[in-house]
Amino acid sequence: xxxxxxxxxxxxxxxxxxxxxxxxxxxxxxxxxxxxxxxxxxxxxxxxxxxxxxxxxxxxxxxxxxxxxxxxxxxxxxxxxxxxxxxxxxxxxxxxxxxxxxxxxxxxxxxxxxxxxxxxxxxxxxxxxxxxxxxxxxxxxxxxxxxxxxxxxxxxxxxxxxxxxxxxxxxxxxxxxxxxxxxxxxxxxxxxxxxxxxxxxxxxxxxxxxxxxxxxxx
Amino acid sequence: xxxxxxxxxxxxxxxxxxxxxxxxxxxxxxxxxxxxxxxxxxxxxxxxxxxxxxxxxxxxxxxxxxxxxxxxxxxxxxxxxxxxxxxxxxxxxxxxxxxxxxxxxxxxxxxxxxxxxxxxxxxxxxxxxxxxxxxxxxxxxxxxxxxxxxxxxxxxxxxxxxxxxxxxxxxxxxxxxxxxxxxxxxxxxxxxxxxxxxxx
Numbered sequence: 001x002x003x004x005x006x007x008x009x010x011x012x013x014x015x016x017x018x019x020x021x022x023x024x025x026x027x028x029x030x031x032x033x034x035x036x037x038x039x040x041x042x043x044x045x046x047x048x049x050x051x052x053x054x055x056x057x058x059x060x061x062x063x064x065x066x067x068x069x070x071x072x073x074x075x076x077x078x079x080x081x082x083x084x085x086x087x088x089x090x091x092x093x094x095x096x097x098x099x100x101x102x103x104x105x106x107x108x109x110x111x112x113x114x115x116x117x118x119x120x121x122x123x124x125x126x127x128x129x130x131x132x133x134x135x136x137x138x139x140x141x142x143x144x145x146x147x148x149x150x151x152x153x154x155x156x157x158x159x160x161x162x163x164x165x166x167x168x169x170x171x172x173x174x175x176x177x178x179x180x181x182x183x184x185x186x187x188x189x190x191x192x193x194x195x196x197x198x199x200x201x202x203x204x205x206x207x208x209x210x211x212x213x214x215x216x217x218x
Numbered sequence: 219x220x221x222x223x224x225x226x227x228x229x230x231x232x233x234x235x236x237x238x239x240x241x242x243x244x245x246x247x248x249x250x251x252x253x254x255x256x257x258x259x260x261x262x263x264x265x266x267x268x269x270x271x272x273x274x275x276x277x278x279x280x281x282x283x284x285x286x287x288x289x290x291x292x293x294x295x296x297x298x299x300x301x302x303x304x305x306x307x308x309x310x311x312x313x314x315x316x317x318x319x320x321x322x323x324x325x326x327x328x329x330x331x332x333x334x335x336x337x338x339x340x341x342x343x344x345x346x347x348x349x350x351x352x353x354x355x356x357x358x359x360x361x362x363x364x365x366x367x368x369x370x371x372x373x374x375x376x377x378x379x380x381x382x383x384x385x386x387x388x389x390x391x392x393x394x395x396x397x398x399x400x401x402x403x404x405x406x407x408x409x410x411x412x413x414x415x416x417x418x
Contacts, residue, residue, distance in 0.1 A: 002321075003318055003321035003322045004322060007310075007318050010309075010310075010314075011307060011309055011310070014309045017309070070307075073303070074303050074304070074305055074306065074307065075301045075302065075303025075304060075305040076305040076307070078272075078274070078299055078301050078303075078305070079299050079301075079305045079319065079361070080322065081274075081294070082272065082273075082294045082295070082297050082298075082299050083322045083323055084295060084322075084323065084324055085322075216274050217269075217274050217275050217276065
């Protein structure tokens with residue numbers, strides 16, 4: 001599993017890889033919104049979590065359509081599927097590599113971008129934690145979508161239509177966790193987000209592997 | 219090779235693709251140490267047959283046994299695969315590609331020796347994007363050597379290879395069979411090795 005994980009991280013971070021693309025997209029969206037909304041710091045702080053969460057989800061999606069597609073097109077997926085490890089393990093390794101090269105860097109970058117929205121320190125911390133806890137769910141659910149759309153022509157366009165509705169709980173709870181801190185409320189949203197992310201990560205390898213088997217046999 | 223198998227056996231295979239019967243009641247048996255050359259016109263089902271043997275596809279009817287394995291997933295774990303595409307990444311060098319697959323397959327093969335066997339030593343650090351189609355095919359042949367599986371399924375292994383490359387491919391298959399391996403090769407070209415023939 002480590003061989004596949006390291007290879008995917010290496011491919012994502014090399015020239016032409018998806019890691020920098022996702023980060024650049026996230027930063028661009030997060031920079032443009034305050035410019036468009038104006039200097040109303042109260043308003044910016046209220047919308048920060050929602051905007052940054054949606055930007056993080058969309059940035060993650062940029063790299064998702066190639067998660068299995070590139071290996072499928074160049075024949076690597078056939079060879080990887082016949083390797084000793086189960087296809088579920090393969091799906092988990094590739095999903096983990098996706099999160100390590102998109103979700104985690106986006107999370108690390110988020111406190112910097114939160115400054116543009118005038119987010120208070122405690123809310124910035126809540127945003128960081130919510131992204132850290134929630135972005136694995138984005139990769140996990142996205143992997144299932146990437147597996148399902150593998151052999152579909154222009155599957156990259158269909159992928160968001162499948163994945164985005166399934167990710168709405170992550171966005172709702174993720175942004176809700178930050179708003180709860182801003183409003184001084186107890187943070188049940190973060191716990192719900194953690195539970196959602198946990199179940200997504202546990203179930204995703206099985207669903208993704210089933211989708212891959214379906215496409216490899218087509 | 220990590221493990222050896224006695225034979226590959228197919229009984230009364232029928233394949234239907236896109237509502238079209240490609241072949242019906244196909245049976246064959248290949249013993250250890252032998253190569254089977256699958257021949258036939260375009261679209262008769264050579265690739266489908268290989269993908270069925272490898273466990274990717276299910277036959278409409280019939281059974282496949284590779285050694286003692288009948289289950290598709292178990293069969294797949296005995297297979298070294300060389301398909302139409304060569305599984306070479308543009309961003310990874312020849313050495314990185316082969317090292318990756320050697321680790322993935324937990325093979326005990328020597329990457330340097332495998333590159334030497336297919337004449338790629340001097341290109342070891344060249345990224346895949348600069349390799350020609352024939353050189354990529356050589357990488358795929360080296361990968362087969364490293365995966366340590368008792369059955370090679372090869373789809374057009376001579377495609378894109380020059381005369382020297384074809385000789386290397388033929389020598390690799392011959393040496394592999396001499397060590398007790400089984401090769402099932404779908405091809406339109408003369409392999410230049412002793413093999414049984416199956417015409418679809």
